Amino acid sequence: MDVFPAEKNQALPAEETDKDDDEDGVDLCRICRSPETPDNPLRYPCACRGSIKYVHQQCLLLWLNRRGFKQCEVCGISYSFVPVYSENAPQKLPWHEFLIGLLLRAIRVVVWGFVILFNAYCYSLHPWGREVAIENQRVFRVSEKFAFLLAGCIYSGFIGYVMAVMVLLRFIVDHLFGLYLVNGLGLGVVARFGVVLWKYMGILSDWWHDHLIRFRLFHAIMVGPGEVVILPRNARLHEFGAIRSFLFFLDDNSFAVLAISFCVSFFFVLLPFFMGKLVLALLLLFQRMEVAMQLLSGYSLGQEPVTVGYMTMLSLSFAYLGSFVTPSRNSIQTIARRLSLGFLLVAVAPPFLLWILAVKVWKNLSVVKDGFILCLKIGVLPLALGCWLDFCTLPIFGTRISKRLELLSNYPIIMIIHWAFGQICLMLAFNSMELIQKLVKKRLFWFLLDVTDPNYTITKLHIRQILFALVFHGSMMVIVVHLPIMTIFLISPSFFPIQFWIYDERIMFGSMAAYVFLVKLGPIEWLAELIKQAVEPIVHKWIITISSWLKLSEFLLENHADQNVRPLQNLDEWFLMYSIAEGSVVCFHGSQSDTNFEEDIGDNRFILRIGVILVLAALSMFLISTISMVFPILMGRVFFHSISFIIPFELKYDDLYGFWIGCYILRAIYIGTCFVFNHIMIGRTDLLLNLVLLWIRNALLFSIWISVIPALLGILIDLMIIIPLQVPLNEPPVYSFLRDWLIGLVVLHIWTYLTMFTRINCFATVGWREKLERIRNVGINWLPFTWLLQDVICSIMITLSTTLGFPFLVAYSLLPCLGVSVAVNLAVQRLIWPVLLAIIILGFVAKLTLDLFVYIHRVEYNDRYMVGDRVTDFTEDLE
Structure with missing residues (x-):
């Protein structure tokens, strides 16, 4: 019962509530519709006015x-x-309270590190953990200890998964069975131990439940249709008693993580490991090791202590359960009678069940037939199209049919991907048919299946429709995919196969992160919207032009030659599903019968012209598909090759990134060309001139930003870090300005990103954060050129020049005048920038330490003396 009065009042009309307020003349809470009291005053925390201005703080917090x-x-x-x-x-806190709070927080951080190391150690005892560590050591080329640490992190994720399963299991038990299962376990010491274990694991699962409700995925799984929200369960960690009292210095989160890690590791790894070691030791003690190993080594992990422990625990569990069903001497006759009755039932029941099954199947034969037809339409048809698409695209990846068949035989689950791609092809075909049917007359589709017909049923097997859909989509894939690929391959054999970063094991981890970053950018949605806006007018113009050339406008377009397209009737979701199930080659205009069609096709020239328009359509799709494949990838490869001349190391290009980069470049060229042409045609050369000047200004600022500033920053990094670490004092340094520029460019843009687009504020001052925030909010086009040049560009350049020039003057001008030796002078010239870097780092660390102490002081102060919080009024925020 968690019903709020506000939900009831939401159903009231606004006029009635306003009328009540006017009659009473008293300010009311907009949630509970009650006036203020001395202990519960009304607040106005937002800019709302009228009857929804005021609210009680408790009502607001509940809402x-x-x-x-x-x-x-x-x-x-x-x-x-x-x-x-x-x-x-x-x-402020006294110093001893602050030191105690600081010590407790340090212990909590140490506990989190101990949990990670403990999990890594426990997982190293398990054979799976050792296999994962060996694989990590092979793939990432790290040390053995670091590989086990990575395996421990994976094991920590497994623990989180186990606790999520516990949460779901407890949810099912509490909501479906109640406490029946728990109360039914009172069978002995082991059962009582299971009840106690279930109790404490339930408390820990409640804590994990309260953390999982912050994620939307958990809400989607756990929230039912009638529920609004999942309420927290408030884990009762104090019921751990003496253990919780002993670990009083840990907060609830640290204690729960430690308890969960210990419980899961104890029952999953430690207990089986020690039981297996004990069993193996006993077998060795009785000198039956060889016989026992032969019995236990039915598979490769038979001699593992953990595996032996699992087998021992399973055997003990069966032995414990079997103790409750052990027969006595008096019940032997009863058991014999029941066994004979059981044999009789087994002998009679199969024929009887087969007869009932045959009758049910005969009565519901239509259901079986309908299910077979639906599986054929929804499952087999998309799967066949996806497999055919995979066959058409084999030259792109440089894969042979034998290897693909071998992959499918080893991993049949990959066929789900084929089915998904087949569904995508059907969706694209549906959109294309919908677009074409907006432009041409309905009588052209007389031979297609009409899903809007009232007599249509999806469970009817339309063999001709399915065969036509297979042939149509198969031929379209050949025209749009296979023939362009083979043409490109014949013209340039080195164009395919395309290259991906993920095929390189050295950068596999980084390439996966790069692909995830590419998906987050959303280029697929951008390309879909771009194609959706461009395809419809192109198809419209093409049909009108070709129809007029071949004198088919009257037959195809009728009154649509003037480019007025009629709207297509709105289809509901069922018609969409019907069309996809029928192969997306269907009609949406009702009856397709037309008496004039036979007269139209009586002329042989008409059939020839229809054939010509189909050939031209296939040729147009072939050319567009070829151009769409070649140009973006080619532009992307040119971009990567141009970058490879600048950077000092070899950069392996990725055709997926190259495709998207090429799409962006071509789109920018097209938009720029159209923009300039349109302004010239309409006579707005003055506006075009202003825009050109704006582009020149931005290009000047951008050139300084990516050339001068990164060069100064890279030289500074080279003098501070790279040269002191790599070049001995007795050797002259060799400067690589290209390498310095690239390093400076990367560091500059990382700093800009962290300062402008993240909450990290320790790498810039307040003034610089305000400048960058102004650039982000206002935009560079609307900011004055003088401010950008003086306060941003020149400020950075002056800072970097001072950092470079002052040590240079000291080392190369001041010290020789003081008469120091040559060796000392060379050492100072080499080490003055590292010393300056050390001073900057010490100052930075001191500032971070001070900020950390201030933060800890504020947190401890709030934990000790804060009794609550108060919502502020809107006027107080304005002030």
């Missing part, structure tokens, strides 16, 4: 906890809360 919003749903103003401290709170 926020239920709905999950951090801001007002009406005006969008974020709510602001200020902490409320006790009356005896000092201005």
Whole structure:
């Protein structure tokens, strides 16, 4: 019962609530519709006015906890809360309280490190853990200890998965069976131990449940149709008793993580490991090791202590359960009678069940037939199209049919990918048919299946329709995919296969991260929207032009030659599913019968012209597909090759990234050309001139930003870090300005990204954060050129030049005048920049340490003396 009065009041009309307010003349809470009281005053935390201006703080907190919003749903103003401290709170913590709080937090951090090491150690005892560590050591080329540490991190993820399963299991038991299963376990000491274990694991699962409800995926799995939100369970960690009291210095999160790691590791690894070691030791003690090993080594892990422990635990469990069903002497006759009755039932039951099954199948033969037809339409048809598409694209990846068949035989689950690609092809065909049917007359589709017909049923097997869909889509894939690939291969055999970073094991981890980053950028949605806007007018113009050339406008377009396209009737989701199930080659215009069609096809020239338009359509699709494959990939490869001349190391290009880069470059060229041409045609040369000047200004600033500033920054990094580490003092350094520029460019843009687009504020001052925030919010086109040049570009250049020039003047001008020796002078010239870097790092570390101490002081102060928080009024925020 968690019903809020606000939900009831939401159903009331706004006029009635306003009328009540006007009659009473008293300000009311917009949630509970009650006036303020001395101990519960009304607040106005947002910009809303009228009857929804005021709210009680408790009502607002309940509403926020239920709905999950951090801001007002009406005006969008974020709510602001200020902490409320006790009356005896000092201005700052005493030094001994602060040191105790600092020590406790340090212990909590140490506990998290101990958990990771403990998990890594436990997983190293398991054979799976050793296999994972060996694989990590082979792939990432790291040391053995670091490989086991990575395996421990994977094992920690497995623990999280186990706890998620526990949460789901407890949810099912509590909601479906209640406490029946738990109460039914009172069978002995082992059962009582299971009840206690279930109790404490339930507490830990409650804690994990409260952390999982922050994720949307958990809500999608656990929230039912009638539920609004999942309420936290507030894990009762204090019921651990003496263990929790002993570890009083840990907070709830650290204690729960430690308890979960120990419990899972104990029952999954440690207990089986020690039981296996004990069993193997006993077998060795009785000198039956060889016989026992032959019995235990039925598979490769038979001699592992963990595996032996699993077998021992399973045997003990069966022995314990078998003790409850051990027969006594008096019940032997009863058991014999029951066994004979059982044999009789086994002899009579199969024929009877077969007869019932045959009758059911005969009565529901239509259901079986309908299911077979649906599987054929929804499963087999997309799968066949996906496999054919895979066959057409084999030359792109340089794969042979034998290897692909071998891969499918080893991993049949890959056929799901083929089915998904077949569904995508059907969706594209549906969109194409929908676009064409907007332009041409409906009588052209007389031979297609009409899913809008009232007599249509999806469970009817339309063999001709399925065969036509297979032939049509197969031929379209050959025209659009296979023939362009083979043409490109014949013209340039080195163009295929395409290259991917993921095929290089050295950068496999980085390439996967790069592909995830590419997916987050959303280029597929961008390309889909771009194609969707461009395809419809192109197809429209093509059909009108070709129809007019071949004198088919009257037959094809009728009154649509003037480019007025009629709207297509809106189809619901069922018609969409029907069309995809029928191969997406269907009609949406009702009856297709037309008496004039036979008269139209009576002329032989008409058939010839229809054939010509089909050939021209196939040729157009072939050319467009070939150009769409070649140009983006070629532009991307040219881009990568141009970069390879600049960077000092070899860069292996990736055709997936090259395709998207080529698409962006071609789109930018097309938009720029159209923009200039349109402004010249309409006579707005003055506006075009202003834009050209703006582009020149931005190009000048951008050139300085990517040339001068990275060069100065790279030289500074070279003098501070690279030369002191790589070049001895008795050898002169060799400067690589190209390498310095590239290093400076990478560091500069990493710093810019961290400062502008993240919450990390330790790498820039407040002034620089304000400048970069202004550039991000206003935009570089709307900012004055003088401000950008003086306050941003020149400021960075002056800072870098001073950092480079002052040590240079000291080392090369001041020290020789003082008469120091040549060796000392060379050492100072080489080490003055590293010393400056050390001073900067010490200052940076000191600042971070001070900020950390201030943060810990504030957190400890709030933990000790904060009694609550108070929502601030909107006027207080404005002030």
